[in-house]
Amino acid sequence: MNAKQRIAAVVALQMPDRVPVGPLLDHYAATYSGYTNAEIMMDGNKRIAAVIKTAIELGPWDITFLADTANAVLLQLGVPILLKLPGRDLPVNSTHQFQETEFLTPEDYALLERKGVLPFMFTIMGRLNPKWKGLRGLPPLLKTLWEYRRHVSMVRAKGIEVAVGFIHPGALYDYFSLGRGITAMSADTFKRRNAILAASKIWSKGMTDMAIMSARLIGVPRVFIGMSRSSPEFISRRNFEELVLPELEYTVNRFVAANIIPVLHCDTNWTKFFDLFKRFPARRCILELDGRSDIFTAKEILREHMCIMGDVPATLLATGTHDEVLAYCRRLIETVGKGGGFILSSGCSLPNNAKMENVRALYEAVQEWGWYS
Amino acid sequence: MDQNNGLSELGRAIAELDEAGVKTLVQKRLDQKIQPEQIIRELSAGITEVGERFRREEYFLSELIYSGEIFKNTMAILQPLCKASVDAKHKAVVVMGTVQGDIHDLGKNIVITMLGCAGFSVVDIGVDAPAQRFVEAVVDSKASLVGMSMLLTTVFDAARETVVAITQANLRDKVKIMIGGSVTNENVRRDIGADFWGSDAAAAVDIAREVYP
Numbered sequence: 001m002n003a004k005q006r007i008a009a010v011v012a013l014q015m016p017d018r019v020p021v022g023p024l025l026d027h028y029a030a031t032y033s034g035y036t037n038a039e040i041m042m043d044g045n046k047r048i049a050a051v052i053k054t055a056i057e058l059g060p061w062d063i064t065f066l067a068d069t070a071n072a073v074l075l076q077l078g079v080p081i082l083l084k085l086p087g088r089d090l091p092v093n094s095t096h097q098f099q100e101t102e103f104l105t106p107e108d109y110a111l112l113e114r115k116g117v118l119p120f121m122f123t124i125m126g127r128l129n130p131k132w133k134g135l136r137g138l139p140p141l142l143k144t145l146w147e148y149r150r151h152v153s154m155v156r157a158k159g160i161e162v163a164v165g166f167i168h169p170g171a172l173y174d175y176f177s178l179g180r181g182i183t184a185m186s187a188d189t190f191k192r193r194n195a196i197l198a199a200s201k202i203w204s205k206g207m208t209d210m211a212i213m214s215a216r217l218i219g220v221p222r223v224f225i226g227m228s229r230s231s232p233e234f235i236s237r238r239n240f241e242e243l244v245l246p247e248l249e250y251t252v253n254r255f256v257a258a259n260i261i262p263v264l265h266c267d268t269n270w271t272k273f274f275d276l277f278k279r280f281p282a283r284r285c286i287l288e289l290d291g292r293s294d295i296f297t298a299k300e301i302l303r304e305h306m307c308i309m310g311d312v313p314a315t316l317l318a319t320g321t322h323d324e325v326l327a328y329c330r331r332l333i334e335t336v337g338k339g340g341g342f343i344l345s346s347g348c349s350l351p352n353n354a355k356m357e358n359v360r361a362l363y364e365a366v367q368e369w370g371w372y373s
Numbered sequence: 374m375d376q377n378n379g380l381s382e383l384g385r386a387i388a389e390l391d392e393a394g395v396k397t398l399v400q401k402r403l404d405q406k407i408q409p410e411q412i413i414r415e416l417s418a419g420i421t422e423v424g425e426r427f428r429r430e431e432y433f434l435s436e437l438i439y440s441g442e443i444f445k446n447t448m449a450i451l452q453p454l455c456k457a458s459v460d461a462k463h464k465a466v467v468v469m470g471t472v473q474g475d476i477h478d479l480g481k482n483i484v485i486t487m488l489g490c491a492g493f494s495v496v497d498i499g500v501d502a503p504a505q506r507f508v509e510a511v512v513d514s515k516a517s518l519v520g521m522s523m524l525l526t527t528v529f530d531a532a533r534e535t536v537v538a539i540t541q542a543n544l545r546d547k548v549k550i551m552i553g554g555s556v557t558n559e560n561v562r563r564d565i566g567a568d569f570w571g572s573d574a575a576a577a578v579d580i581a582r583e584v585y586p
Contacts, residue, residue, distance in 0.1 A: 190435075
């Protein structure tokens with residue numbers, strides 16, 4: 001089986017020849033290949049060279065991310081938060097970091113309704129980066145999309161499948177939570193419910209259209225959906241069901257209708273909401289966990305419903321021994337991977353200071369224990 | 374007083390996150406010449422109830438943070454009217470910061486909100502805080518507890534250096550150190566040389582109560 005066939009099998013909850021492996025690669029590509037973080041964030045050629053080198057030499061992996069989350073243009077366009085970049089605001093080898101400020105206002109819910117998604121994003125991008133005011137963000141966006149398409153071809157030529165063709169920022173609640181800050185968003189949850197719901201309708205349609213168009217243009221039939229601030233660590237089940245889940249159902253169903261696999265990228269602990277994920281179409285989604293959720297409970301609840309991806313914790317990769325990483329991977333493969341429906345990956349991004357032998361252990365583990373036949 | 378849960382109408386309003394109700398009831402009490410200290414006691418009882426509901430998982434962070442905001446905004450009105458500063462009554466001080474090299478403040482701020490709701494005074498030294506800033510804050514505040522927040526595995530060395538700096542300043546036997554953040558665990562605590570690891574913000578409050586019984 002090749003990488004593409006393995007992914008198709010696990011998404012359908014079938015057993016491929018072996019467990020596929022695909023860590024979430026971003027800044028670690030710089031660490032491994034000798035570039036600075038500043039270089040891979042700003043220079044697409046260096047970024048793709050680093051991605052390919054890492055994914056081949058520490059594997060070859062079946063799947064790789066294109067270090068999307070270390071792409072300065074994508075981050076500045078898509079994340080409504082003050083971004084601190086290595087080489088500009090931080091030392092060149094630091095990872096990028098977000099500084100939470102309340103820069104979206106309560107009036108921005110209505111502004112989004114009036115303007116629509118893309119003009120709204122350009123407006124707020126101009127607030128964060130005055131050089132991109134108006135439509136000046138459009139050329140770098142288009143250039144990045146074409147560059148992405150080219151990078152996909154380069155990776156596929158090496159027999160590796162690209163993880164996702166678009167980074168969807170998630171439900172409006174998650175997006176605004178970054179721009180409003182957690183304190184203001186907590187108050188909005190109770191004081192501005194109607195504004196959230198009204199803006200959510202515009203957001204979900206516009207962002208879903210954009211994601212489908214981008215995934216088709218780029219040629220990767222999977223879309224990452226960011227999920228963090230709407231988790232049960234932050235909001236109640238009732239608030240999730242009223243303010244977030246309807247939008248996620250809309251987005252996921254439209255992706256599935258367009259033959260696109262939603263990759264539900266769940267940061268923080270989502271264990272208490274796993275049962276709600278049964279509302280999404282069966283055998284059509286990937287649930288990606290970051291090490292905070294209980295991945296073993298996810299398998300118990302969703303074994304007939306959803307492919308699970310994860311979740312070797314960042315701390316284990318940075319501070320654990322090679323044997324400890326192998327033991328955890330083996331447990332994942334033998335428990336979560338039992339019967340198929342599993343992709344071995346890191347819990348969120350590989351950390352900048354992961355030990356090389358620990359990252360290599362993921363591939364070693366699937367070779368040792370991951371064969372089904 | 375409501376005999377069912379021991380809360381006054383005002384306490385119940387803040388426990389139910391009724392911001393407008395809190396505002397009206399506080400003004401009504403001030404008009405009735407009720408002492409601000411009494412009003413604050415009622416509010417504090419309501420906030421304690423919020424904390425209990427959080428522990429029972431009836432409330433989540435959004436409820437906790439919103440109630441903290443209502444409380445803070447109300448205190449901004451009441452505190453200037455108090456004869457003595459309410460803060461002066463708190464001897465339980467916690468120094469909180471995100472360690473050097475890490476500018477994430479969300480986790481730190483959540484812990485600060487929870488500690489504040491539980492009645493602790495918190496000295497917030499911000500993000501990207503060098504070891505010396507922790508040391509100076511402990512000396513200035515005479516805190517017995519320091520909290521170090523971190524979200525990156527790359528700042529473990531800085532956290533360890535902070536513990537060393539506190540030791541070298543001859544403060545280690547006077548202050549307990551707790552760590553927290555999504556990349557931390559018991560092994561990291563041991564490696565860094567801290568006394569406690571909190572898996573979440575509620576655990577930080579338990580630790581503070583252990584240090585300040």
